[in-house]
Amino acid sequence: MNKRIKVFNVDDSPIYRQVLKDIISSDPNLEYMGFAANGAIAVKKLELIDPDVITLDIEMPEMNGIETLKYIMKNKPKPVIMISSFTKDGADITLQALEIGAVDYIQKPEEKDLVENINSLSNSLLSKIKMFSHFKFDHKKFKEDALEDGLPIVGGLPSYDVPRIRTKAVEVLCIGSSTGGTVALTTILPRIDSKIGIPIVIVQHMPRLYTKSFADRLNTLSSLTVVEGQHGDKLQPNMVYIAPGGFQTSVKNGRLVVEDADPVNNHKPSVDVLFESIKKEYRDRSLAVILTGMGSDGAKGIAEIKDAGGFTVAQDEESSIVFGMPGSAIKTGKIDRIIPLDKIANFINEAVEYSKN
Numbered sequence: 001m002n003k004r005i006k007v008f009n010v011d012d013s014p015i016y017r018q019v020l021k022d023i024i025s026s027d028p029n030l031e032y033m034g035f036a037a038n039g040a041i042a043v044k045k046l047e048l049i050d051p052d053v054i055t056l057d058i059e060m061p062e063m064n065g066i067e068t069l070k071y072i073m074k075n076k077p078k079p080v081i082m083i084s085s086f087t088k089d090g091a092d093i094t095l096q097a098l099e100i101g102a103v104d105y106i107q108k109p110e111e112k113d114l115v116e117n118i119n120s121l122s123n124s125l126l127s128k129i130k131m132f133s134h135f136k137f138d139h140k141k142f143k144e145d146a147l148e149d150g151l152p153i154v155g156g157l158p159s160y161d162v163p164r165i166r167t168k169a170v171e172v173l174c175i176g177s178s179t180g181g182t183v184a185l186t187t188i189l190p191r192i193d194s195k196i197g198i199p200i201v202i203v204q205h206m207p208r209l210y211t212k213s214f215a216d217r218l219n220t221l222s223s224l225t226v227v228e229g230q231h232g233d234k235l236q237p238n239m240v241y242i243a244p245g246g247f248q249t250s251v252k253n254g255r256l257v258v259e260d261a262d263p264v265n266n267h268k269p270s271v272d273v274l275f276e277s278i279k280k281e282y283r284d285r286s287l288a289v290i291l292t293g294m295g296s297d298g299a300k301g302i303a304e305i306k307d308a309g310g311f312t313v314a315q316d317e318e319s320s321i322v323f324g325m326p327g328s329a330i331k332t333g334k335i336d337r338i339i340p341l342d343k344i345a346n347f348i349n350e351a352v353e354y355s356k357n
Helices: 014-025 039-045 065-075 088-100 111-132 181-191 210-221 271-285 299-307 324-331 341-355
Strands: 005-010 030-036 053-057 080-085 104-108 172-177 200-204 225-228 239-242 248-252 255-259 286-290 311-315 337-339
Touching (some): 005 111, 030 039, 053 111, 065 080, 080 088, 104 111, 172 299, 181 210, 200 271, 210 225, 271 286, 271 299, 286 341, 337 341
Parallel strands (some): 005 030, 200 239, 225 239, 311 337
Antiparallel strands (some): 248 255
């Protein structure tokens, strides 16, 4: 018999505490360990209990979610899933929480909309609790040796060995990411050369409001100019475009196409939608990178970029929060290099520079 996953809830709302208790208790594989009405109470209770996963509200009296998260990460690191409101402030604070160490977040519907959204809330929460229940906080230790199955990896090898095989100058960089991607992108973008000389287009799975907050956050960290993409934006060198949440983003005739199209792979925006358009527009003049994330979005598109002559990169398993997306891309057999997170930015800089020569 498998051991049940123990879940502890920190939330000041009696209504949401009951909702989360009912959701967690509905799954026989989970064990509800109780709740704390604020961070101060949670800190005391966590000295006595040892949950596998913690759900943590952001706005609470006495000790808020960010203060509580900092304490947990410093004193008793556990997988923490933030419960975030669908507001601009909620988005800003959630992004801060992900940088501090929260593994993921779910959006909390308004209480008036709770009944009609209960199924999606339940499905999202249960899947994330199970996914992160065995999460280990050693994902920042990067690989130095090649993978056992012989897939290519940049570890101790000089990354400039790779770009020399290119025959065409790279004219665009496209990146796809999901769970864990905010941390990965805040690691990569500040290290990219401010004069890289090409546009960068990114799909990070996020809802509306969040992508704008994320773009603003990245813009303060990077020497490149980072914006949330808008329909009709002309792709400019040294600019980073974050695909807006709730829409599909593609590239055509050197401009962004942002439209309210159907979800692809259950996502709006979808990495595949962007990558497939990059393949058509840039073909062998493109560099595509797939980062940490759940599912397989981007695998089809990055394979098409490779088939068109583009260069393809995937984040390695050990540095990925979730290896679903890069793992699926690797399984296509169309990935040129698998690289640890802390080496990706330098690789990009060198790949683009060497492609010009």
